[in-house]
Amino acid sequence: MATVTLKNAKKQFGAVEIIKGIDLSVADGEFCVFVGPSGCGKSTLLRMIAGLEDFTSGSLQIGGKEMAKVESADRGVAMVFQSYALYPHMTVKQNIGFGLKMTGHSLADIEGRTKRAADMLQLEPLLDRKPSQLSGGQRQRVAIGRAIVRNPEVFLFDEPLSNLDAALRVQMRIQIGKLHHDLKATMIYVTHDQVEAMTMADKIVVLHAGRIEQVGSPLELYHRPNNMFVAGFIGSPKMNFVNVEAGTGSSLKLPGGGTVKIDGMKAKLSGKLTLGIRPEHVELAKKTADANVSTVVRAAEYLGSETMFYVTLPDGTEAAVKADGLAKTQVGDTLLLHFPPKACHVFDPDGKTLHNGDLSK
Numbered sequence: 001m002a003t004v005t006l007k008n009a010k011k012q013f014g015a016v017e018i019i020k021g022i023d024l025s026v027a028d029g030e031f032c033v034f035v036g037p038s039g040c041g042k043s044t045l046l047r048m049i050a051g052l053e054d055f056t057s058g059s060l061q062i063g064g065k066e067m068a069k070v071e072s073a074d075r076g077v078a079m080v081f082q083s084y085a086l087y088p089h090m091t092v093k094q095n096i097g098f099g100l101k102m103t104g105h106s107l108a109d110i111e112g113r114t115k116r117a118a119d120m121l122q123l124e125p126l127l128d129r130k131p132s133q134l135s136g137g138q139r140q141r142v143a144i145g146r147a148i149v150r151n152p153e154v155f156l157f158d159e160p161l162s163n164l165d166a167a168l169r170v171q172m173r174i175q176i177g178k179l180h181h182d183l184k185a186t187m188i189y190v191t192h193d194q195v196e197a198m199t200m201a202d203k204i205v206v207l208h209a210g211r212i213e214q215v216g217s218p219l220e221l222y223h224r225p226n227n228m229f230v231a232g233f234i235g236s237p238k239m240n241f242v243n244v245e246a247g248t249g250s251s252l253k254l255p256g257g258g259t260v261k262i263d264g265m266k267a268k269l270s271g272k273l274t275l276g277i278r279p280e281h282v283e284l285a286k287k288t289a290d291a292n293v294s295t296v297v298r299a300a301e302y303l304g305s306e307t308m309f310y311v312t313l314p315d316g317t318e319a320a321v322k323a324d325g326l327a328k329t330q331v332g333d334t335l336l337l338h339f340p341p342k343a344c345h346v347f348d349p350d351g352k353t354l355h356n357g358d359l360s361k
């Protein structure tokens, strides 16, 4: 088992710097998830750890040993890709054992390791089938089996479930979680899926344009984002951002003339600011006196369990509100919103967090 430590890791493709100095420590046995917008460098960073891309500069240690210049095969890592790339003419069993055969493992050893992986992934009944006779989820399990038999210290996953349908993703997510529990290996996992990130990770790394914005547990990032980027990236549907102005004391002036007083505000507020509030924390007010802002409903999605309203604030800002499934408001109606102060975040003009609400209060 192994820790993974990156120090000032950089990667340039030609003149363009893609990874701009990453410092990161992933603990032994930790499940670490990389998230970030498309093109921010998640796959590149994972491939650098795997040894599929070289480092322009910086260091990589795995289990305390410098690895940035070590051959991929000697790093003790195994990578699982989005496209499982199985050999079509080989059976499941041959696909799983192929890498071991190439590196000269004995037949008995290959047999034993394949059996153990097949047990873990419930592939036993499928060992003699060809990839074309498998479902997408089964193929992805074979690809994971191929990684398991190598007994890696570190598993690297690059969006392994994004080709699967929703139900299968849930199944595989649980299976990978179980695998992590059983193998106790260090895992680094790239995903676009908020639910995967929130449910699987011990630690989430939010990347943006080749840099780390914030590292933390899923709930730390959800409740205490360092900046607007992380606040807007973690959570689905995303946090609403409202243009406000500092009023007297810790109050903020909202579009339309309403105010909200932020309790426990430590920073001194002045000038133009941004208030952040998640759709699930906005409350519907019955009368104007209880509302912070009056909005107009632009679109409504009645999902049964809940209703999503997309509304326009008096200054034209768009916002989303998650209400219970019984709300009867229609498109074009007025919706009065209440922003509970304890759910409000405040950001300065540079997008840095001045205040995070605390829902536990």
Ligand SMILES: Nc1ncnc2c1ncn2[C@@H]1O[C@H](COP(=O)(O)OP(=O)(O)OP(=O)(O)O)[C@@H](O)[C@H]1O
Pocket (backbone or CB within 6 Å): 013, 018, 036, 037, 038, 039, 040, 041, 042, 043, 044, 045
């Ligand atoms: N071999 C390469 N040569 C030149 N540029 C590259 C190369 N590989 C990746 N890039 C660029 O590096 C940036 C980061 O790419 P990367 O694949 O790491 O993004 P990503 O975060 O994984 O995105 P996605 O979520 O879409 O998979 C992109 O702008 C991409 O075009």
Ligand SMILES: [Mg+2]
Pocket (backbone or CB within 6 Å): 042, 043, 044
């Ligand atoms: Mg990628």
